[in-house]
Amino acid sequence: MFTTTGSRGMYKAPLSKSLLLVPTALTVLLMLLQPQYQSLFEYNLQAVREDHQIWRLVYGRLIWLDLKDTFCSGLLIYNFRVLERRFGSRKFASFLLGTWIVCAAMDLLLAETLHFLFELQVEMLPAGLLGPVFALFVPFFCSIPRVPVTQLLGQISITNKSLVYIMGLQLLTSSYFMWVVALSGLLSGVLYRSNLLWMQRLLLVPAWLSRVGSLLLEPLLSGSEPTQEAPMGMGATLDIQRQQRMDMLDQQMLLSQLAQVRRNAQPPQAGLLNWNRFFPTLRQRGRNAAPAPAAAAPQARRPGPSPPPENTPVTEEQVARLMEMGFSRVDAQEALRASNNDINMATNFLLQH
Structure with missing residues (x-):
């Protein structure tokens, strides 16, 4: 219901999978088996300033020392895997590395500013990969389109991004000085995205380094391509289940037609995919009461040119949203026409193909 890309699991997101497994495993190992070493991984700014323990800027920002922070950060990283599919693993890793470095300077700067202006002494901050996690909200907000899903009480709009923001708010309220880390991460994300300096x-x-990581780690951490429809959640309503099932059937039909075009070795058309050769969507079939696909198959094999595409109107706002994600105008228009102006399905097709 709240997914942004439609594909499930960690497909094409090996770095996100490693961020979920490695720090979480180290956190559980440290808290349950070796609790006497937790002090080494505390993010102690006072020790950095007074005792010059610079190494705490590295150790204190690698492993979470709170199970609530571990759980919320893991859910956010899982949802932010769409950014790795969107940008690629190397660019995604560069963003995490850049914001991780900038956050260290931002934490010290914010701590000194609070002490100078309000005489508020910030001695210790929450440990873990919290700065980059909050920094990922910046490209998530700017690059991923906002698609309405349902209405709550008839007034509050629930979108495909609502759950991510709720989890971010939960993480923000988990400890007293978490807002310092959140502000540092958001500022770092804005600075890195604006390409300052x-x-x-x-x-x-x-x-x-990207090639070495791809050769060594990607075969172990890369997720398999989703092939079957995942079971519906227990709390999903009947309308949402029907919506998801129809979206999945639409996608499978389009993919099967694409495979048939490739097998026939026909010359490629303009744009990313020749969407006009595909069957209409299931919603349009239901409205027009068209015959079943089995009856329409012989007609699709008749010789001669394909029938002209339907003049489905495409809104410029939806085209602009897809173009902001990096797709061309022609591909965005074809995807929207093929998906009957469903921007969520159009995003699925463009990201996966």
Whole structure:
């Protein structure tokens, strides 16, 4: 219901999977088996300033020391995997590395500012990968389109991004000084995204390191491509279940037609996919009371040119949203026409193909 891309699991998101497994496993191991070493991983700013323990800027920002922070951060990283599919693993890793470095300077700067203006002494901050997690809200807000899902009490609009913001709010209220880390992460995300002082170029993961990680880690951490429809949630209503099932059937029909076009070895058409050769969507079939696909199959095999596409109107606002994600105008228009102006389905097709 709240997914942004439609594909489930960790498909094409090996870095997100590693961020879920490795720090979480180290957190559980440290808290349950070796609790006497927790003090080494505390994010103690006072020790950094007075005792010059610079290493705490690294150790204190690697492992979570609170199970609530671990759970909320894990859910957010799982939802932010769409950004890795959108940008690629190397660019996604560069964003995490850049914001992780900038957050260290931001934490110290904010702590000194609070002490100078309000005489508020910030001695210790929550530990873990919290700064980059909050920084990921910036590209998530700017790059992922907002698609309404349902209405709550007839007035409050629930979108595909509502659950992510609720989890961020829960993480923000988990400890007293979490708002300092959140502000530091958000500022770091804005600075990196705006490419201030050429951060995106200076803090870019080297190509050789990206290739080594792809060769060594991707076969172990890459998720399999989803092939079957996941079971519906227990709390989903009948309308939402029907909506999800129809979306999945639409997608399977379009993919089967794409495979048939490739098998026939026909010359490629303009744009990303030749959406006009596909069957109409299931919603349009239901409204027009068209015959079943089995009856329409012989007609699709008749020789001669394909029938002209329907002049489905496409709103410029939806086209602009898809273009902001990096797709061309032609591909965005074709995807919207093929999906009957369903921007969620159009985003699925463009991201997966």
